[in-house]
Amino acid sequence: MRRLPPFNALRAFDAAARHLNFRLAAEELGVTQGAVAQQIRGLEAELGISLFERHPRGLALTEAGRGYQPNIRRAFDIIQEATSLLRPGRRHVTISVTPTFASKWLIPRLADFTDAYPDIDVRIVATDRISDFQADGVDVAVRLGRPPFGPDVTADLLLPHVIVAVGSPLLIEKFGHPEVVANFEHYPLLHDAHNLWPRFLENIPSLKPTPNQKAIRFNQTALAVEAAIAGQGLTLAGSLYVEDDIASGRLLQLFGTSLAADSGFFLVSQANAQSHAAISSFTSWLRGVASRDPEPASPPTSANGSAKN
Structure with missing residues (x-):
């Protein structure tokens, strides 16, 4: 029988390792900062090794923590992909965009997509905060800036700024x-x-x-x-x-x-996102609309x- 650490403790470690901050990890997970700290202490006690160095102004991963993080992250990716494959009829796509991009560019054009794909449910998350694909359930993001936008994501220039x-x-x-x-x-x-x-x-x-x-x-x-x-x-x-x-x-x-x-609007997604038909349909449509946009x-x-x- 496999002996695995508690799932919630691994989630707390994954979030804290990305943010290097217990408070931000707690906000992402929807729990208290104390709960995250307690989960990390329990995980370290079970493993018998320290994963973080605690400093007055934040956290740093120990050598063991740096080695542990990418494997835990990959494990969560595998779980998400396996769960997605159980839903072959997936017909929704969640897009994270800034409020101005949503109201001034995307929404006026969105009817063309919904008319062409009436069976795909489009969900728009309008926020200035950089969304986390895993924690926020986001499939595709449009971000203004310059790559890279984070590990394990692809970024394609959509429009100049x-x-x-x-x-x-x-x-x-x-x-x-x-x-x-x-x-x-x-x-x-x-x-x-x-x-x-x-x-x-x-x-x-x-x-x-x-x-x-x-x-x-x-x-x-x-x-x-x-x-x-x-x-x-x-x-x-x-x-x-x-x-x-x-x-x-x-x-x-x-x-x-x-x-x-010196920045642009980039279409950002996880590397395996295009394997989902709904996401592929939306990103193809989005690229097509962007390519037809007039130049300044x-x-x-x-x-x-x-x-x-």
Whole structure:
């Protein structure tokens, strides 16, 4: 008879080894920090060896812990794959995306997929947090950044990230074109969490914000875009977030320049994800839609840095 450590203790070790933090491991598992610490102590006592070094500011794996982690992780992957194979009729796919990507790009296009695949249940998890495929039950993620995105995942470039300035036609009619220096100071500047206006205006030396120029700040790009549509000011956003609004006339692209970030939108999945028909169908559709997306209207100027949403 095989003698195995308790399953919950192994789960606690797997989470703590990835986060190197008992609190974050507890949040992932939905238990208390004390429960995670107790599970780890019990596992170490059963194995007769220390798996973590406890430091005032966090954890570190011991040599034994570093050797144990990849095997335990692989064991959980095998269990998940074996369980998935018991459900050959799997007809759902769970996608993790940021709130802005969900509202401004994915959801307006999603009806095409549901019409083509009415038997596949699509589940969207909109969060700025980097999802864990195992713990969160996520099949596919779209993330803005640069690879690598973690061990045992594949990342394929889906769309470039190009930043443009936009404003409401009604606001521009009120204040005049913002490219004119005398007009620009009348425009409130709408900022998201990435604060790209200073970098963007470096490419337009004639325009500089004045000390009295109004600024409104949002923690989500989607909120800044909605404020721009409502005529509350000018904002910067990824071109793919505003392409539909520009096409419909709700927004105008301004200044004839753009910033090309050194990051992009990547399709991230586990290495074995494409073996599931529903996931394969969704990722193939997503790549096809992305390949048909129009290029930015103006030549981009390079910019360093990346954004989350």
